[in-house]
Amino acid sequence: MTFTEKLKASVQTNNSTLCVGLDPNLELLPKDIIKKDRTPTQQVSLFLKKVIDVTKPYCTAYKPNLGFFEALGPDGWDLFTGILDYIPNDKIVIADAKRGDISSTAEHYAKAFFEEYDVDAITLNPLMGFETLDPFLNDSSKGIFVLTLTSNPGSKDILLQKIAGGDTVSTHIAEQLNKKQQEAESSIGMVVGATKTEALEPVITPFPEAPLLIPGVGKQGGDITKLAEALENHQGIPLINSSRSIIYAGGNSDSWQKEVAESAQNLKKRLSTITERYV
Amino acid sequence: MTFTEKLKASVQTNNSTLCVGLDPNLELLPKDIIKKDRTPTQQVSLFLKKVIDVTKPYCTAYKPNLGFFEALGPDGWDLFTGILDYIPNDKIVIADAKRGDISSTAEHYAKAFFEEYDVDAITLNPLMGFETLDPFLNDSSKGIFVLTLTSNPGSKDILLQKIAGGDTVSTHIAEQLNKKQQEAESSIGMVVGATKTEALEPVITPFPEAPLLIPGVGKQGGDITKLAEALENHQGIPLINSSRSIIYAGGNSDSWQKEVAESAQNLKKRLSTITERYV
Numbered sequence: 001m002t003f004t005e006k007l008k009a010s011v012q013t014n015n016s017t018l019c020v021g022l023d024p025n026l027e028l029l030p031k032d033i034i035k036k037d038r039t040p041t042q043q044v045s046l047f048l049k050k051v052i053d054v055t056k057p058y059c060t061a062y063k064p065n066l067g068f069f070e071a072l073g074p075d076g077w078d079l080f081t082g083i084l085d086y087i088p089n090d091k092i093v094i095a096d097a098k099r100g101d102i103s104s105t106a107e108h109y110a111k112a113f114f115e116e117y118d119v120d121a122i123t124l125n126p127l128m129g130f131e132t133l134d135p136f137l138n139d140s141s142k143g144i145f146v147l148t149l150t151s152n153p154g155s156k157d158i159l160l161q162k163i164a165g166g167d168t169v170s171t172h173i174a175e176q177l178n179k180k181q182q183e184a185e186s187s188i189g190m191v192v193g194a195t196k197t198e199a200l201e202p203v204i205t206p207f208p209e210a211p212l213l214i215p216g217v218g219k220q221g222g223d224i225t226k227l228a229e230a231l232e233n234h235q236g237i238p239l240i241n242s243s244r245s246i247i248y249a250g251g252n253s254d255s256w257q258k259e260v261a262e263s264a265q266n267l268k269k270r271l272s273t274i275t276e277r278y279v
Numbered sequence: 280m281t282f283t284e285k286l287k288a289s290v291q292t293n294n295s296t297l298c299v300g301l302d303p304n305l306e307l308l309p310k311d312i313i314k315k316d317r318t319p320t321q322q323v324s325l326f327l328k329k330v331i332d333v334t335k336p337y338c339t340a341y342k343p344n345l346g347f348f349e350a351l352g353p354d355g356w357d358l359f360t361g362i363l364d365y366i367p368n369d370k371i372v373i374a375d376a377k378r379g380d381i382s383s384t385a386e387h388y389a390k391a392f393f394e395e396y397d398v399d400a401i402t403l404n405p406l407m408g409f410e411t412l413d414p415f416l417n418d419s420s421k422g423i424f425v426l427t428l429t430s431n432p433g434s435k436d437i438l439l440q441k442i443a444g445g446d447t448v449s450t451h452i453a454e455q456l457n458k459k460q461q462e463a464e465s466s467i468g469m470v471v472g473a474t475k476t477e478a479l480e481p482v483i484t485p486f487p488e489a490p491l492l493i494p495g496v497g498k499q500g501g502d503i504t505k506l507a508e509a510l511e512n513h514q515g516i517p518l519i520n521s522s523r524s525i526i527y528a529g530g531n532s533d534s535w536q537k538e539v540a541e542s543a544q545n546l547k548k549r550l551s552t553i554t555e556r557y558v
Contacts, residue, residue, distance in 0.1 A: 025383065067384035070391040074360060077353035100404060101377055102431045104304065104523075105346035112349040125379060127406040127426060129433015147406060152381045154408015157455065161442040169437060169448070176436065244383075 003120060003143035003187040007211055007237055008278070010060045010092050017275045018268045019061035019094065019213065021243025022048055022083065024068045028248050030256045041075040048083050051247050054261040058268040061092035061239050063213070084117060092239070093119045094213065098147060100125030100132050110135040114142050121145060123191055123213065127158075130176050136186060143187040143211065148173045149203045151193025151216030160199065170203045178207035189213060189236065197226040204234050212238040217267070218245030228273045237278050240271055282399060282422035282466040286490060286516050287557070289339045289371050296554045297547045298340035298373065298492065300522025301327055301362065303347045307527050309535045320354040327362050330526050333540040337547040340371035340518050342492070363396060371518070372398045373492065377426060379404030379411050389414040393421050400424060402470055402492065406437075409455050415465060422466040422490065427452045428482045430472025430495030439478065449482045457486035468492060468515065476505040483513050491517040496546070497524030507552045516557050519550055 001009070011017055024044040033047045052062070064083060069076040087093055095117065099109045113122045114136070121143035124133060136144045149159055149170040159170045167175070174190060181188045189211035192203055204212065212231075217224060217240055224240075231238055249263035250256025268275075280288070290296055303323040312326045331341070343362060348355040366372055374396065378388045392401045393415070400422035403412060415423045428438055428449040438449045446454070453469060460467045468490035471482055483491065491510075496503060496519055503519075510517055528542035529535025547554075 023383065025387070065380075065384055067378070067380055067387040067391070071387035071395065073391070073395040074353065074356035076391075077356050081353060098380055098404075099346070099377070100406075101344075101346055102429070102433075104302065105344055108304070108346040108350035112346070112352070112355075116350065116352040125377075125404050125406050127379075127404050127437055128429045129431060129436040129438075131431065131433040131436075150381070150407045152408060152410065154381075154410040157408040157410075158406055158437075158448060158452070159408075161448070161451070163440040163442055163448075169440065169442075172440070173437070 002140045004211070006120065006141070007092055007143070010090055011237055011275065012279050013090050014060040015275065015279055016058060016060045016268045017238055017240050017271050017278065018059040018264065019063050019239040019241040020051070020055050020059045020246055020264060021096070021215070021241050022051070022062055022064040022247065023243045024048055030250060031252045032254070039075070041072050041079050044072065045079050045082055049086055050257055051260055052086055054257045055246065055264040056088055056091070058264040059091070061094060062087050063094040063096045063241055063243070065096040065243065081117065084119065092121065094121045094123065094145065095119040096123045098123050098125045100128050102128060102132060103135070106132050107135040114139060121189070123147065126173055130180060133180065137180070137184040137188070138186065140185045143189055145189040145191050145211070145213040146173065146177055148177070148190040149192045149196065149199060151195040155193065155196070168202070170199070171206060174203050175206040177210065181207070181209070187211060191215065194227050194240070197223065197230045200230040208233070208235045210236040212236055213241060214238050215241045218242035224270050231274060238274060240274065242267055281419045283490070285399065285420070286371055286422070289369055290516055290554065291558050292369050293339040294554065294558055295337060295339045295547045296517055296519050296550050296557065297338040297543065298342050298518040298520040299330070299334050299338045299525055299543060300375070300494070300520050301330070301341055301343040301526065302522045303327055309529060310531045311533070318354070320351050320358050323351065324358050324361055328365055329536055330539055331365055333536045334525065334543040335367055335370070337543040338370070340373060341366050342373040342375045342520055342522070344375040344522065360396065363398065371400065373400045373402065373424065374398040375402045377402050377404045379407050381407060381411060382414070385411050386414040393418060400468070402426065405452055409459060412459065416459070416463040416467070417465065419464045422468055424468040424470050424490070424492040425452065425456055427456070427469040428471045428475065428478060430474040434472065434475070447481070449478070450485060453482050454485040456489065460486070460488070466490060470494065473506050473519070476502065476509045479509040487512070487514045489515040491515055492520060493517050494520045497521035503549050510553060517553060519553065521546055
């Protein structure tokens with residue numbers, strides 16, 4: 001099954017375009033998770049498994065964020081493996097790694113994430129040039145999501161700068177990815193932030209078939225109605241990600257799992273105007 | 280001791296500006312390293328320790344490239360820890376991780392590399408904006424090297440694009456880093472490729488005090504005489520990196536360690552016109 005087919009099937013089966021971001025921050029774990037006889041890694045493992053248990057009825061994808069796993073040292077990578085094993089098979093797994101490096105290094109990152117950890121997709125950073133994506137483009141069962149327009153204020157620093165011809169760097173990236181897709185086996189998608197819906201159209205227009213990974217609707221404040229409008233003519237499937245506003249929705253409450261579930265369920269519902277276009 | 284002081288002391292003690300890049304590729308290991316009773320990780324560990332043994336008289340820094348460690352799976356991170364422990368204390372250790380992400384993720388990457396693994400410096404990717412560097416800038420004993428002008432052909436795709444005002448993205452990054460250094464505790468340096476010495480001057484001029492990490496003189500073919508000229512007025516210390524042309528200099532020869540040593544010694548000598556400016 002190609003990545004695109006798996007993505008489509010997953011959105012249909014789950015009737016959802018929600019992606020839950022797994023950003024396990026030790027300082028934000030619920031108090032019933034934190035026990036002295038558990039190592040930090042065991043605490044995170046337990047927390048993430050409970051989060052997956054209660055959110056899996058509502059989402060179509062999970063996005064483990066590697067920074068949070070790396071911060072746990074070598075144990076964090078065993079944890080990452082354990083969490084990948086725990087995610088149900090009908091979900092898309094996106095390693096949010098934001099890697100980007102020259103040829104032989106990129107080959108090794110591709111080997112790490114597509115062979116060793118066997119995730120469905122990875123986020124990549126294109127700053128060093130579009131050739132750096134090539135080692136990730138030889139496998140039709142895999143996808144990449146390339147940072148194109150991010151949801152943070154700093155996207156103005158480089159991505160929204162205008163280059164010769166009047167395009168922004170973001171739009172230039174989208175145009176080049178669209179070309180690259182013609183020769184690629186793997187599926188090429190884009191990371192485009194939901195906090196800047198007015199900036200979204202020029203970025204997705206040049207690459208109408210790109211699957212999209214869209215952060216920024218939760219804590220970062222992106223507006224779903226505006227997002228749905230901006231995506232109206234886009235053909236590629238969008239996955240809308242929320243991390244902190246779902247997984248920490250319960251705070252330190254005794255019923256935190258219920259609140260996490262409700263938060264995922266609510267966001268799934270609010271995304272239904274988008275989802276129904278793809279099911 | 281601040282990072283800048285440690286860097287200066289290391290260049291003086293070792294009388295060298297050579298940085299040896301540790302890119303352990305399983306397909307390029309010498310045959311006497313590959314034995315059936317050794318796991319791939321054990322082979323790499325033995326290889327890198329021998330490389331460190333024979334190159335340490337000639338270099339001032341080591342740059343482990345995380346892609347090659349990650350490709351070994353969770354074991355690769357124990358290996359990374361073991362190699363960090365093995366590197367002599369008078370050397371600068373730069374984690375070539377090229378990370379770059381928003382606030383809370385960046386904080387976790389900083390925790391991983393500056394606390395958990397305790398390296399001296401890390402390479403970072405600024406595409407998502409200059410705010411993403413902030414979590415790495417609170418520790419005067421640490422340094423960052425920000426991708427500014429890379430040595431691969433793809434640097435033309437984004438980094439050498441001209442933005443409003445006529446600067447390239449590379450020069451824009453350098454200008455912003457120079458400003459950022461005024462308020463930072465940590466030392467801010469730049470990664471600038473040696474393959475494009477003609478493009479180097481406009482990039483290093485706006486930030487004359489930046490330590491530089493310079494790849495591209497080995498297999499990638501950068502010219503040291505031209506590099507020395509381009510660096511003539513630069514005040515920050517340059518570390519000139521070579522990876523493959525040193526660590527695989529011996530191929531499958533029985534005397535590979537001798538050839539690795541000679542390769543490092545030769546490059547150290549060829550860099551002496553640059554080194555003597557800083558000792």
